[in-house]
Structure formats: structure tokens, C-alpha cells
Amino acid sequence: MSTAEPGTAQERMIGRLPTSVALKVLTSGVLAGYEPMPGPERLRRSADFSGGAIPGGEAEPIRLLCDEAMRRFRDESPTASDAWLAPRLHYTLRITRAEAADSGLWNFLAMCVAPDFVRWRWGKDTEGDRRAVGQAVRFAGPWHSQCFSRLWWAAELFRDGPDYGPVEIACRNQDVLNTVLRQELVLHRPAAQALVHLLQSRVTTTGREVNGLAKLAYAASATMIYEVLASDDPQDADELQDWIDAIGDAVEAPYDRLPDGPDDGRVDKGSISTLVEWFERLAAVAPVRGKEILAESEAPRPEGVSLAKTGPGL
Amino acid sequence: MKTLFPYPVLSGEVVLVADRLVVDNIPRQWKAISEREHVIALHEVKGRWKEIRIKVSVTVDAGELAAGPWSAPTCVAVVRNPRTRIRHTFTLAPAGNGVWEGDVELRRGEQLGACEIDAWVVADVGGESGRLIGTASERWRADFEARTPTQQRSIKMVWKNFTDDIDLTEFRDDPWLLDAQADDPVLYLNSSVEGLRGVLENATTPEQKVVRDVMAAQIASETWASMFNAALYASDMEDGEVQWPGGWHEDVLKRMLPDVFADRSPSEGLAELVERRTEGQSGGDLQRRVMHAATFQSRKPKAVAGALKSLARMASAKESV
Amino acid sequence: MPQDFAEWLRGMLRQRDMSQKDLAGAIDVTPAAVTAWIRGRSEPRYEKIAAIAEALGVAAEDAVSRRQPGAASSELSWIFRKAPADGGREGGNAAAFAFAANLEVLAREATQNSLDERLPGGQPVVSRFVLHELTGQHLEEFLEALRWSEIEKHLHAAADPGQKVGRVLLDGLQELERTRRLVLLRVDDYNATGLTGPDYDDGRFARVVRRTLDSGKAGAQGGSYGLGKAALWAASRFGLVLVNSTLSERQDGRHERRMAGRLELPWHALGTDEFAGPAWFGVKDPDRDDAARSWWGDEETARSLYLERDGSAAGTSFLVVGAYDGSGDTEQLEEMHERLAAGVARNFWASMVGGEAAAPLLRASVASWRNGRVVRAEERIDPHRHEPARSRAVQAFLDRRTVLELTSREDVLEMAVPLKLPRLKDGAGSDRTSPTTHDAVLLITPSGDDEPAADHISYMRATRMVVRSKKVGDLPLGHRNFQAVLLAGAATMKDTPDVEAAERLLRASEPPDHNDWTGTEDLTAMYVRGARQCIVNFKRLAEQSVREALQTQDDGQQGDEGPEVLKELLRLDPPKAPRTQGFPTIHAIEGEVDEHSAWRVTVTVKCPEREDPWVLAPAIRFTGRDGGGIPVRWAGRLVPVKNCELTKEGNLLFRGRRGVFKGVTDVASHPVPAAMSRIEVDVPRAKEAKA
Known part of the structure; x- marks a missing residue:
């Protein structure tokens, strides 16, 4: 691990912070807000800046986005900031999926760049001015739980080529972020777009219903290959790489309208409508239990799954 | 696990074979591909490639395919990488006699560690299209870490001087330490413990x-x-x-x-x-x-x-x- | 002309047992005139030649061409060799014992002989195996033509159950009596030399028909009609083989239908007459006691003996009478057919491959007949069907399409493997200029998973017969299946002096069975010390080259991967699942979706043995693509069918290793219609209080 020399460019760079280091720091006292988080300087010394995995990736624009989010949604529930932040985070932090798969990056953002944002977004006010974060996974955890990583992946999986519109719709819905995001259905872009279409077009469709639909679709996908029914062309990897490489020249993410994502190919409209019809049919023919799944109003399953969970001893 | 379909499916083997490896348009050595292990070793291309194409073929019993109660059979190769959440399907072209052929593409930004290649045979059954009637009897693994095409792999081990490392220094006297929190587990072996390396390796x-x-x-x-x-x-x-x-x-x-x-x-x-x-x-x-x-x-x-x-x-x- | 008239006439008089005086009388000339012809002092005029022919009972053309007359079938007989006066008793042809009497060996040996006798000129040798099964009238007619009645008593006399040969004979005779069925195997070659040379002395004919133990190897012909011909006799239940040969060089003025027969029996006695064993079928030789010469046959005789050849191309047809497979597992015609085809394919696939640079050396086929009707039509043996990968390798070589690096499954890699050529002992041809190394050609190509005998290397030289095929040892982990072919000597298709030297060396290193390159007596006798080591090194180097070609390159940086001793203990790859488990598993599941859209299933559960019965709570679910899925409920109770019973809680109690139950799903619990689902059943242990 390289040591950061103060005052150098490295101070402004995004690095990778090992999960073991993050978890060592994230004691229950720190999470509950009793104890301070060690300063970013200390953590930066444990971070890895080598390899140029995110060339030119600077921390400052991310920091500014977090500040703006906290300002904008000061008077609303922090949850509402997800739909605003997800596309802009994706736009600003230009990385490939392979780079995004490294949890060290997300640990770094949460611990070294914007720990206050994580605390704002996931904390609860408790007595004595403390803001307690229930789970360490919001700082360092699986991709679908970590504060920033879940937003980036939501944007990546729900964007329609350069169009972040569907991302906004999907991220307005915590059921989508908490549950549907993890379902393998959304790995097929036409399916992800079809779900967004349902969320948007049918007022009655709730996030839970979409959730249930994804479950039914998974059961049906054992015999029905929706990838063949509704095909998707591979994305244009060169376009994506050009977009990533253009980060230095790119304008900052606009705050009041959506930025443009990489123009690596839109999803075929025909494929989307095929799957919209398919979902509608699934909902229509669902037997009693299927209907129950669609209507189930039980609370989203507890976010208790993580490597970091410090449960009672086994 | 034994499963049951509500309609007839192919009973014979669906043989998926990787035939040819092309990295950025240059054919690579065939020995990177092991048909017995169903592994493609890609360590050699690590770090300096844009696109890998793997020519695959899928073979089913032509007689069974022709005789079954299904129509319009097609075949796709499926590439999935759970870490980058890739699940791409590639349509293969029929080559007659129960064989399909085509390329799957792996792009650098979308791959990490290893990905899996599967094949699905899909057909219209009983008036319903897009129904699965067969999957590859054995899936393949394209492994970016593997030097040789074998399934055999071990956890990552790293020799490190614990005293020099900011995060390991508190364990400076431990001869070894496992980091099970990383995306892949890493076993750190303490090179500052005198003689440890000598005994373990020589x-x-x-x-x-x-x-x-x-x-x-x-x-x-x-x-x-x-x-x-x-x-x-x-x-x-x-x-x-x-x-x-x-x-x-x-x-x-x-x-x-x-x-x-x-x-x-x-x-x-x-x-x-x-x-x-x-x-x-x-x-x-x-x-x-x-x-x-x-x-x-x-x-x-x-x-x-x-x-x-x-x-x-x-x-x-x-x-x- | 092979001989002058005088010689011809002398021979004919002797053969016809006719004196000069008789001839003179018959054709109305003076005895002095005949004497003059006999002495070669003069030759008769044409009209007289015709008269002479008539007197001798031969065609005028025979006399004009001074050739042997054809023999009428009435002249043919079996002649048995008398036992030697010293009372020695031979147990039958010793050479025949050198071979396991099976059809694959026969196919190998016969085809090898044909290839060795290939005529120069680039035409492939055509090798054809024809099986004839005879019964009824067909059988009677054949036995008649064969003069079976002359030999039958000898066969019975020789069928001494105390000896191996005798037992085979006895078996054959009993089988024939019982079934009245006889299988003939005809082995033809075309575009080969045929059985040339005189009846006795040295020559191809004599080597095959007379000198059964002679390998003929020392001669310039090298390897021609070696011990291998004994395989023909070994494949006959009666040790009986007939031949018909079309010669590439005239003998006695003739070249077509040189016919003969030879019977190999052990010593036997008929009454007080003792016989050495062997017998020959042909025309009694007036010059020798107890000997029969080959005869120049007519079409009708050839046909009646199933020996008539197609067309006039040179070559030989052997007829194995009472053909059988000594291994005992091949009785039926179809099986014998397959066995022959397999035997040729296994050993000669490379000889049968042709390419742009060279035609195949061999074309082979098998056909089967029963009483004059086709059972299996003539089937050309396709090397690409029997040995796809190996044949591809040789073809790529002949097409000059080999590559230096393998990138696709069709590719064939070519490398050179040097063979050091030791010096000959007597110094012949081993002066300074004689070559010291020969570059053999090593071919490697990927092979399919299902191809038998993967990862083998096959050695071959001039005829491309597989001398040996062996598995390459010490292969790198995870290598792909391959086939390797090592072409040495003339098989390299090169035209350099080393080729001949390599060919000679390798031939000397082949043991009599021609199934390896190794230290042999010939090698020691012909070459200076160290020759054996040259051969051993050559083979070792070939295998090493294969290993290197398969080795993945960047093995250099393994030091960074942690101690070797730990790597093995920290393996993460999925272990092989054992077939038997310590817990109950689903052995089989059958079922269908019924008219109410419910799944009706019958499930067989396999339980490991233990004292207490297993109490299980079978669960059914609509599975997802990668396992998991959504559980559904059973409608009502499960129905025990075999080795199980319901508990109060509705679980199943299993006794015995295998139990069966039935169940129906509750449609109301289905997340999607059953027609869209795929189901799995699990048998976890029930959580119920012990009674």
C-alpha cells in the first residue's frame, strides 16, 4: 500500500480502501456516533492508489455531488436523494463494471470522501445530537447495500444507453433498489426497461408489485427464456470506453436536468414491449399464490446480510 | 439436482465446446483451451486486451432434435460473470445435423476473475415460444487468473512484511493472517518472520x-x-x-x-x-x-x-x- | 520369351510322361527331328508346332509362346508330404503359432504384405476383404471343386484333441458337420507384384507357398511376405489357404491365374502311411516326389474355387477356407465383417489418407456374401470416419497445410524430431558423406473428447502402417485432448539421402511383429554400438516435443503464488461430488401437469442405511434458473407407495434403501401456472418430536 504524501495530487485522487481496514475502523461506537471516525488522512494511508484502475478519478466532483444532495434534500427524507444522485454519480464516476466490482473503491468513497453523506443518508437522529448508522454495510458492504455502490449499479443496470431517465424512475422506489436490483432478471436490459415501463405507465403499479413480478418471472424463467423472446444487442464497448476516457473534458453533471450517459446502444423498443406484455400476462395468469406475491405488503426483507454483520456468536 | 419440466426436453447430451480463442483479432494458442476441464485459461491476456472472441459450438442429437414435439429450435450461448453482473446471450447459427456455431464476446470492462459460458437450446413447444429444452451438459469457465486451463485453483496467497504495512503492523508477530473480508480471500504470509518462507517453500x-x-x-x-x-x-x-x-x-x-x-x-x-x-x-x-x-x-x-x-x-x- | 523352345518341349514331355519317340510317332516326324528340337539344334516350323501342341494336349498358343499350359481341373490333386524317415513329427506350422488367430491380426498382416508389394507408379494398393458364407448346394459345389474328399480323411487323422492344432481341427470338422456351413475369407490385393518367381527356389511365390517360416527379410525385398503370411493359415480352421495370383512379371510365359493351395496339418498317419503334415494342391510335379506345382488355371476353375479376380491388375488373392476368429467372440458374418474393417482401419488409417501432394498408399474395402448373394455390399474403409483427428493430421501434412502454432481444433501442428543415424558395422554406405541425422515429422492435432485412445502418439514409416500407438506420458495439467503422429523415413515424403538410411535403421529396429522400434538382433548385427540408444532417444524426444507443445507458456512467475505445499491444501475449485451421500437424496422424479394444472409426481428416494428410519419432510418447489426458486405446497397428504409410511404430522418415515411416494401440488400455492414451471423435490429431515 502506497503512502500518501501530503500536498500531492494523490490527496485528490480516488483510491481503494481494503474492506478489512474499513471494518476495523467501523466499530459500534463509531457507527452509533459516540466516537469519531478516524480522519481521512489516516485512512488514505491504508488506501491503494496503484494500478491506475480509475485513471484521473478525482474525489472532488463526488464530494460536491454529495454536498449538493444534502443541500437539495435537506427538507425531505434523505431517501429521496437516491433518484437524484444515482445518475449523477454514474456520470461523474466514469468506470467500467470490472472496476466497480472492487469494493475497495466504494469503501474509499464512503470512508475517505464523504462519510458525512453516508451518515446523513443512512443515519437516524438519536438523543444527544448523535446520528447513528444502523449497519456498517452502508460504509463497507456488499454491492447492493453499500451507500454508493447500490446507486451506481442501479444506474448501470437501469440506464437505457445514454438515457438516465429510467434510472430516475427506478431509484424513486426503494423496493426496486432493495430487492429488484438483486434479481437476475434486471441483468437483461430489456427486462429492466420493461419493469421501469410498468412502474411509470401504470399508476397502480407499486414497487412491491414490480418486486413480485420479478419473483414470478424468475420462477417462469426456468422454462421460458425471455432473452430469446426479447433479444438485446450487446452494448458498444468502444463507445463506453470513449465516454470514460473523455472524463477530463466532460462538463460537470448538471444539477437540474439529467446528464447524458455513454451512448453505447439503446435497448430495442420491440424487446421492451414484448417483455411488458409478458409481465402483464404473468400477472394475469398468476394463480392465487402468485397474486399474493404481487400484492404482498410485508415489509422489505431486513438488510441483515453482509460479511460485516457482527451478529451473536455461532 | 433432478428437475422436471412440464413438457418434453432433450434427453441426450448438449455438448458445448470452445473451439478457438481470438484476442483482439489474433488467434491464440489452442492449448489455452482444455476440453477435458472445460476451462479457458486467460491469464496470458491479462491486462492487455480489449475484446476476446471465443468460437463455440453446441451439438445435440440431431435425430432427437428432429423427432421431438418442438419446432423452430434455436440455440444461444450465455456468458455470465456474477461479479460484473454480466449476463449476455449470443445467438448461434445452425450448422446442420444438430450443431450450432458462433462466437461469444468478452469485453475487458465487463470481465473480472472468471466468467462462465453456458448454452441453452430453446424452441417452440406446444404453441409457446422461447421454451428451454436443453442446457449444456457441462459449462465452461473462462478464467482470467488461470495460467493453465484447469479447474484447479487455490486461494490467493501473498508474502508481506507485516512490520512495514500500516494495517498489518499490529499483527507484526503473527506468521500468517487471513483477510476474509476482501472480494476474494487473501492469505497473508509474514515474510518478516525469519525462516518461515524458507521452510514453507524450500x-x-x-x-x-x-x-x-x-x-x-x-x-x-x-x-x-x-x-x-x-x-x-x-x-x-x-x-x-x-x-x-x-x-x-x-x-x-x-x-x-x-x-x-x-x-x-x-x-x-x-x-x-x-x-x-x-x-x-x-x-x-x-x-x-x-x-x-x-x-x-x-x-x-x-x-x-x-x-x-x-x-x-x-x-x-x-x-x- | 522366358525360355527357348527346346527347354519348353523337354519340360512338356517330362510333364506328360511322353517319350521323344512317342511324340515323333504322333506328329509323324523322325525321332531325330525331335531330338534336334530337344537339343536346341533346330526349331519346328509353325505347322509342326501346332501338331506338337495337339499331341501334348495343350493349346497351340502355349507352344508358340513356349508357356506352361493351363491345367484342366481334372489334373489337380492334393499331394501330402511323406513323413521323414527319421520319424520326426512336426506339430504343424510353427509360424502359425506366432500369431493370435484373430481377424484383426489377419487384416493387419495381410494388408502389410500388400503394401510391401505395392507396384511402383503411384497407384494405391487396393486391398479387399470378401467374406463368403456357404451352405447347401453352394457348399457342396465348393467342396467338390476343392477335392475335399481327398483331404477329409487326413483332417480327421490329424485332429488329435491332445494338441492345440488338433483341437482347432476337430472343432472345425465338427462344426462343419453340425452346421454344414463354411466361411471363406478372400483377401485380394491389386496393383501389387503378385506371386512371381519360380515354383521352388527363391521368389515371392516360393516364399509364400513353400517356405512358410522364411521371413525373407534378409533379402533386398526386405519385410516382404514375412512371417505375417502365417496369419492367413492361422485364420483357417483347417490350416487351408488357396491362392490365385496375377503376376506383374511373367513366369513360364504366363501371368494370369497362377493358382495353388497349401494345407498345414500336423504329423498324422493313415493306416500305415505316415505324413509329415503339409500338403499342396496343384498339378503333380513329375520331377519331384510328392510335390504339386502351381497351375495356370482357367476361369471356370477359379470361379468354382471362389478365386476369380476382377480385371487384369496384378496382385494376389488368398482364400482362407473355414475362416474364423480364434478369439472366439466373433462367429457371425456381420461381426467378422466389422472386425476386419476395424483391423484395417486401426493399423492403416494413415496409409489410406491421401492429399494434394500424394495419393493414398492404400484403398481397402470389406464385403460380405452368403451363397452368392450380397449381405453387406462392398464398403470402402474411410480413415476419416474411423480416426478423424489422426487422419486429419496426416491429410494436412500431405496437403501442406500444417501450422506452426495451434489456434483452432482443425489445425495440425508440424515439428521436426531429429533421429540420430548410427553407422553401419561393415562400413557399407557409411563414409564421410553419409547422413548423420534424419528429421522425422511430428504432427499434433486436437481431438474430440469422445474419440477413443486420446493423447496417443502413432509411429510410422514408409507404408504409414501404424507401427505402434502409445499414450504420451507426463502430460501437463489441463492440456487438451490431442493425437500425435510421428512420420519417419520415407513417410516424411522427403527426397534426401537420410530418408533411406532412416528407413533402413527403423526397419532393422522392428521386431518380427513390426509393432515397435526397439533394440533387435538385426539392429545389433547391422549397426555399431549405441544404435539402440539412438532409437530410444528418438522416441523419447518425440514425446518430449509433444509435451512441450502442450505446455502453457507463462509458468515462470509461479513463485508469487505462495508455497506449493499450501496451494494443494487451499484449493477452492468445486470437489467432485461423490455418487453416494450420507443423507437421503432424490433418486428419480417422474410426473406431469394434470388437467387441474397441478403437478402430479412420483418420487423415488434413496436413503443411506442406518438403524433409525429416516423421517423426511419432502418439499417441492418451482425452481429458478440457477436453483433456488419458490416453494409450493402439497395438496393434502403425500401418498406412500413403497418402503415408507405417513407419520402423524404428515411426514414420511422411510425404511430400506429406496422408497417411493406420490404427491400432488396445491395449485393455489403456485406462483405461476404449472405449465411455466420447472420443479424440484427435496427431502430434508422432518422437524418432529420423537415419539
């Missing part, structure tokens, strides 16, 4: 070999136990069904659960453990079982017995001098 005398074998078994059993616990925490129940955690966690569980519970299926064993964990039960019995499984994985019984025998031999050799 044992020459019988005494050194005895120490090496026992120590290796000890390192391995601690590693397995610790990985098992991490993997268990990564598992979960949903709707009363156990959720396998995927990735290396799942690999560890699949290896160890049969020894943790000899008389339960792995799924049942995992469900039991996750339930106990969420109910907050004490784990006394479990730790004993995990220790047993870790002992088995690390082949400790053999190492200990062997070491004791060597000691006895050395002693009698001394006497006879």
Missing part, C-alpha cells in the same frame, strides 16, 4: 519437512475455519429458502458442508446453520463441526501422522549411529 532436511507439513496443515485448517465463518455470514434465508451466497463463499460452503453435516444435504445443512445464526443460538456444537471439516480440508490427520512417523524414524536413526 524445506530440504527431514526436520524442515516435518515442520513444513504440520505448519501447512495448521495454516490451512485455520484458513478454512475462518473462511467458513465468513461464508456463513454471507448466506441468508428468503421465503423459507436458503440463499446460497455465490462466489467464493459458496465454493467454501460447498466444499465444507458435507463434512460439517455428514447426514444432511448441503442446502439443508446451510439452512440449519443460517437459522441457528439468526435465532442467535450458541454455536458450541457448530464450532466443533467446523473444526472437523477444516481439519479434513487441510488434511491435518495425514500431516500429523506423517510427522510423528518421521520423528520416530529420525529418533531411531540417531540411536543407531
